[in-house]
Amino acid sequence: MRITPEPTMRRLPHYLHFLKRQLENGVEKISSTIIAQALSLDSTQVRKDLEYTGVKGKPKTGFFVKELIQAILEFLTWTTRRDAFLIGAGNLGSAMLGYNRFREYGLNFVAAFDTDENKIGSEIYKVPIFTLDKIPSMARRMNVQVGVLTVPAHAAQTATDLLVEGGIKAIWNFAPTYVKAPKEVVIENHQFTESLAALTRKMVEVDFHLEKYRLSNLEGNRT
Amino acid sequence: MRITPEPTMRRLPHYLHFLKRQLENGVEKISSTIIAQALSLDSTQVRKDLEYTGVKGKPKTGFFVKELIQAILEFLTWTTRRDAFLIGAGNLGSAMLGYNRFREYGLNFVAAFDTDENKIGSEIYKVPIFTLDKIPSMARRMNVQVGVLTVPAHAAQTATDLLVEGGIKAIWNFAPTYVKAPKEVVIENHQFTESLAALTRKMVEVDFHLEKYRLSNLEGNRT
DNA sequence: TAGATTGTTAATCGATTAACAATC
DNA sequence: TAGATTGTTAATCGATTAACAATC
Numbered sequence: 460m461r462i463t464p465e466p467t468m469r470r471l472p473h474y475l476h477f478l479k480r481q482l483e484n485g486v487e488k489i490s491s492t493i494i495a496q497a498l499s500l501d502s503t504q505v506r507k508d509l510e511y512t513g514v515k516g517k518p519k520t521g522f523f524v525k526e527l528i529q530a531i532l533e534f535l536t537w538t539t540r541r542d543a544f545l546i547g548a549g550n551l552g553s554a555m556l557g558y559n560r561f562r563e564y565g566l567n568f569v570a571a572f573d574t575d576e577n578k579i580g581s582e583i584y585k586v587p588i589f590t591l592d593k594i595p596s597m598a599r600r601m602n603v604q605v606g607v608l609t610v611p612a613h614a615a616q617t618a619t620d621l622l623v624e625g626g627i628k629a630i631w632n633f634a635p636t637y638v639k640a641p642k643e644v645v646i647e648n649h650q651f652t653e654s655l656a657a658l659t660r661k662m663v664e665v666d667f668h669l670e671k672y673r674l675s676n677l678e679g680n681r682t
Numbered sequence: 683m684r685i686t687p688e689p690t691m692r693r694l695p696h697y698l699h700f701l702k703r704q705l706e707n708g709v710e711k712i713s714s715t716i717i718a719q720a721l722s723l724d725s726t727q728v729r730k731d732l733e734y735t736g737v738k739g740k741p742k743t744g745f746f747v748k749e750l751i752q753a754i755l756e757f758l759t760w761t762t763r764r765d766a767f768l769i770g771a772g773n774l775g776s777a778m779l780g781y782n783r784f785r786e787y788g789l790n791f792v793a794a795f796d797t798d799e800n801k802i803g804s805e806i807y808k809v810p811i812f813t814l815d816k817i818p819s820m821a822r823r824m825n826v827q828v829g830v831l832t833v834p835a836h837a838a839q840t841a842t843d844l845l846v847e848g849g850i851k852a853i854w855n856f857a858p859t860y861v862k863a864p865k866e867v868v869i870e871n872h873q874f875t876e877s878l879a880a881l882t883r884k885m886v887e888v889d890f891h892l893e894k895y896r897l898s899n900l901e902g903n904r905t
Numbered sequence: 906t907a908g909a910t911t912g913t914t915a916a917t918c919g920a921t922t923a924a925c926a927a928t929c
Numbered sequence: 930t931a932g933a934t935t936g937t938t939a940a941t942c943g944a945t946t947a948a949c950a951a952t953c
Binding site for chain 4: 466
């Protein structure tokens, strides 16, 4: 098993999204060129990415949309259910629990945990809320594989330790900080600041280049 | 003005986070080696990244933590306030409005918009909620630069068009779909599925390699 | 068949890492 | 001063893109 390049893993859900739309519109066959155009990519890159999923195309015909969707889903293991715990039932946590689409990708929240006594014992989107000390025993008993962290920065490491104690395999971390865990635990840090930094910096650079363009046009008009 | 490589832009907020923690602990000077170790990066890469911000270090001494923080903040233009509109005041939208930290990065929500009549006229975290048709005129009058999309997929393009009509400069899109806008508008797509795909695929690959490791150990014991 | 598209090898590009002189 | 660290040039690595034979 080759390890998959990170950029390829991150592009696959985009292909999936586009292919689902195509299927809805009755498209049955599709070429790498069409996919590439739709997502502003190179067609060779699309073929290389799809090759990782093991799907085969036919010269002249292209790929079958249904096969492609199935291949991507299986490659990402989104066809098998994965039970998950959510730690931190605040605004962001509630958003995660209420986002039905995650279930399409196999992610199934079976319990949430919070320190707020008013929330303990209640449910958010049918998911029951418990105190954090229940995490290790419940995780083992229910064979939960994924922990989603939507806690404040200061609570992230404690929550991680409890999840690790419960034998969790992966942590999807939305807390604005890093967490430490044994190396066999997969940690995916999802930092909003990363994309905000890219957004604000690009704004400055676009402004600058538009300005330069405007000035060079003035220059051109004068001569 | 060189354009900044995307990976550099995305690493800068991580440096910032670490440096702020260091400053809190009374650290005044720091070397690229220390930063690199803390973030599991190469020290040359750290120096190259920091060079983009224009900050200068001293051989033997390293960098002043305060200067570094200031340089990164200014490079990302996080020292100047940017007024923003939030479109879609659901769970995720409320999470964004309630997340005070964004203001530290210059992002200031001045109004939110939703189609739910029960929400119109009310406030979430002191941010007033309006109907979507108010977007263009209000955006122009208030000189709002950023639109944050936390709407369902089907509403994303309509919201984008209204923001563009209002002369917005950048769109931070959390809707699970792509949106089209004129090329001078900066669009930063923030897709949760990207990081979920990376998470689930890594889980399989780690599992596989751990298993292989276990098997090769058994093999070793037998011979 | 003729032509479009795949699968794959080779070339290019850009980012990361290594090496090291300059310097505090 | 001696030694650590910067700033920068060169080497490496990996991902993207180009080219093209195979093939349906």
